[in-house]
Amino acid sequence: MSKKLSKWLVAAFALVSSSAAAQVSAPKYSNEFLNIGVGGRALGMGNVQSAIVSDATAGFWNPAGLTKLENKYNLVGMHSELFAGIIKNDYLTFATPLDTASALAISVIRVGVDDIADTRRLISNNVISYDSIQFFSVADYALLVSYARKSNLIRGLRLGGNAKIIYRHIGDFANSWGFGFDAGAQLERNRWKFGLMAKDITTTFNAWSINTEELRDTYNATGNELPKNSVEVTLPRLVLGVGRDFKIGSKFTALVATDLDLTFDGKRNVLVKTGLVSLDPHIGAEIGYGGIVFLRGGLNNLQQFEKLEGGESWKAQPNFGVGVAMKGLTLDLALSKVADNSSVSSVIVSLGYSFDK
Structure with a gap:
């Protein structure tokens, strides 16, 4: 590449960056749908996976775990419903070893609310017309391409990364495209397992496009200012994990693990919160019999609530699961309670199949 061409590219990049800077925002919960989690095993254990994941779902939780796949072809699909079925969370992944030291996975995620009624045209000339009601969906999609490889330098060290493309849409009103990268590592020492997952390590960008013509009449009637096209930035998040497995007799096994989420987008309602970093711990456990039946449990979403009678208290979300x-x-089946004072729970069902021929 010539020096002249390099200078032109640098100048063009600087111009684009400076013109877009005023329209860039970094909301606290950007792309939060990617933090709900996937897989009945993981969700039944309170989303504790960074150090222990070793199946096809590692493409989501920590791509370094893909190097532990035992079969040539690995498929996992999941369906879950949140808030009494209002939100649908679907996931599908395919993973395969490329050789004895590396592996590849492709994953697709969709989280959405469908059949939302658009009643803007319900009343026309003081006449109610139910035929004018239209329906739309609000959905978030992510495509993850994951690669993992065993380290040649340190025994038991595995490394991996994700490239992800994100598409989000709000009916015909707005949509965005985004891209970003994750990196992960796992290390094993005897029965101890350690994990590190760095999400959005380069920050993830979502470019929003607003259909102002679709919104203009409503915003003008309500006296609100029309939204503008913008770029939304997702800041990095670190997940540190540690786990240990045990053998109990000849048939039983046990696994205990914990993850610590570190976010850097300001104070969150978690156990430790400062202006620089917030720390959110969660724990999980699994008991297995003969490698066939598994019982799971976990605690996550530790938050502080104000009591009606005054004062504050801490509450955590319990999770339970079973696998065959x-x-x-x-x-794998899991049950997560989404509100402490409600019987409403989210049900997660995931099915996996691994084979060689």
């Missing part, structure tokens, strides 16, 4: 694995087929 036989001849390459795995079925």
Whole structure:
């Protein structure tokens, strides 16, 4: 590349960056749909996976775990419903070892609310017309391409990364495209497992496009200012994990693990919160019998609430799960309570199949 061309590219990049800077925002919960989690095993353990994940879902939780795949072809699909079925969370992944030291995975995620009624045209000339009601969806999509490789320098060290493309849409009103990168590592020492997952390490960018013509009449009637096209930035997040497995007799196994989420976008309602970093711990456990049946539990979403009678208290979200694995087929079920004072729970069902031919 010539020096003249390099100078032109640098100048163009600087011009684009300076013109877009005034329209860039970094909201606290940008792309939060990617933090809900996937897989019945993980969600039944309170989203504790960074150090222990070793199946096809590692493409989401920590791509370094893909190097532990035992079969040539690995498929996992999941469906869950949040808030009494209002929100649908769907996930599908395919993973395969490339050789004895590396692996590849492709994952697709969709979180959305469908059949939302658009009643803006319900009343026309003081006449109610139900035929004018239209329906739209609000949905977030993510495509993750994951690669992992065993380290040649340190025994037991595995490294991995994700490239992700994000598409979000709000009916015909707005949509955005985004991209970003994650990096992960796992290390094993005897029965101890350690994990590190760095999400959005370069920050993830979402470029929003607003259909102002679709919104103009409503905003003018309500006296609000029309939104503008903008760029939304997702700041990095670190997940540190540690776990240990145990053998109990000849048939039983046990696994205990914990993850610590570190965010850098200001104070959150978590256990430790400062202006620089917030720390959110969660723990999980799994008991297995004969490698066939598994019982799971976990605690996450530790938050502080104001009591009606005054004062504050801490509450955590309990999670429970069960799994069955036989001849390459795995079925995992999980139940998560989404509100402490409600019987409403989210049900997670995931099915996996691993084979060689």
